[in-house]
Amino acid sequence: MQQQSAAAPNAPLVRHVARCKLPTQWGEFTMHGFEEVGTGKEHVALTMGDFHDGEPALVRLHSECLTGDALFSLRCDCGFQLAAALDAIAREGRGALLYLRQEGRGIGLINKIRAYRLQDGGADTVEANEQLGFPADARDFRIAHDMLAELRIGKVRVMTNNPRKIDTLRRVGIEVVERVPLEVGRNPHNDKYLDTKAEKLGHLFGL
Numbered sequence: 001m002q003q004q005s006a007a008a009p010n011a012p013l014v015r016h017v018a019r020c021k022l023p024t025q026w027g028e029f030t031m032h033g034f035e036e037v038g039t040g041k042e043h044v045a046l047t048m049g050d051f052h053d054g055e056p057a058l059v060r061l062h063s064e065c066l067t068g069d070a071l072f073s074l075r076c077d078c079g080f081q082l083a084a085a086l087d088a089i090a091r092e093g094r095g096a097l098l099y100l101r102q103e104g105r106g107i108g109l110i111n112k113i114r115a116y117r118l119q120d121g122g123a124d125t126v127e128a129n130e131q132l133g134f135p136a137d138a139r140d141f142r143i144a145h146d147m148l149a150e151l152r153i154g155k156v157r158v159m160t161n162n163p164r165k166i167d168t169l170r171r172v173g174i175e176v177v178e179r180v181p182l183e184v185g186r187n188p189h190n191d192k193y194l195d196t197k198a199e200k201l202g203h204l205f206g207l
């Protein structure tokens with residue numbers, strides 16, 4: 001007899017398990033807690049406004065960066081993008097930030113520290129990942145699709161500089177109607193990193 005797999009093929013990958021108010025310096029958001037089915041890994045979304053009208057929502061799919069988001073690192077632009085995205089959503093009074101726990105473009109925190117060490121020795125962000133045996137970008141956005149579905153967000157205006165990310169989002173079924181640039185936080189410590197993103201990962205800066 002054929003074995004039945006535990007989950008149906010289209011079963012949601014996350015469960016919406018908790019919700020509260022989250023006052024911030026930009027205004028009050030609703031924080032939604034999600035749990036990955038199977039692994040229990042936790043993700044959150046911050047939303048403002050209502051999505052029942054079906055109009056496209058301003059959305060940031062923010063990949064976790066402990067160093068940039070919480071520890072003030074200048075090696076990347078993540079912390080600045082996080083703040084700018086929340087500011088933009090608050091200005092519109094409507095939108096969502098998905099805070100996805102895919103640290104280090106999916107390779108995890110310790111491996112990102114190893115990658116940074118290789119970058120200290122001269123490798124760029126892509127070469128460092130490859131030297132460690134990882135792809136340049138190991139993220140999976142299927143979870144994001146299911147989080148948006150739970151939030152009743154059908155169409156998105158995505159804040160990103162990364163056109164490949166938009167292709168990836170479309171491949172997992174997220175309807176992207178517009179790219180909204182999010183260029184903030186360039187400094188002498190992340191200059192080379194951002195240039196590498198433009199050259200090797202296709203990021204659009206100044207366009």
Ligand SMILES: Nc1nc2c(ncn2[C@@H]2O[C@H](COP(=O)(O)OP(=O)(O)OP(=O)(O)O)[C@@H](O)[C@H]2O)c(=O)[nH]1
Pocket residue numbers: 063064065066076077078081102103104105106107112115116125129159160161162165182197203
């Ligand atoms: N492996 C690795 N991950 C990094 C490095 N710098 C930042 N990250 C991670 O990259 C993720 C953010 O990636 P970005 O390339 O800024 O984001 P993006 O989604 O591709 O592009 P934007 O939407 O324009 O920000 C976070 O998970 C960071 O932890 C690095 O040098 N190596």
Ligand SMILES: [Zn+2]
Pocket residue numbers: 065067068069076077078079
């Ligand atoms: Zn970062």
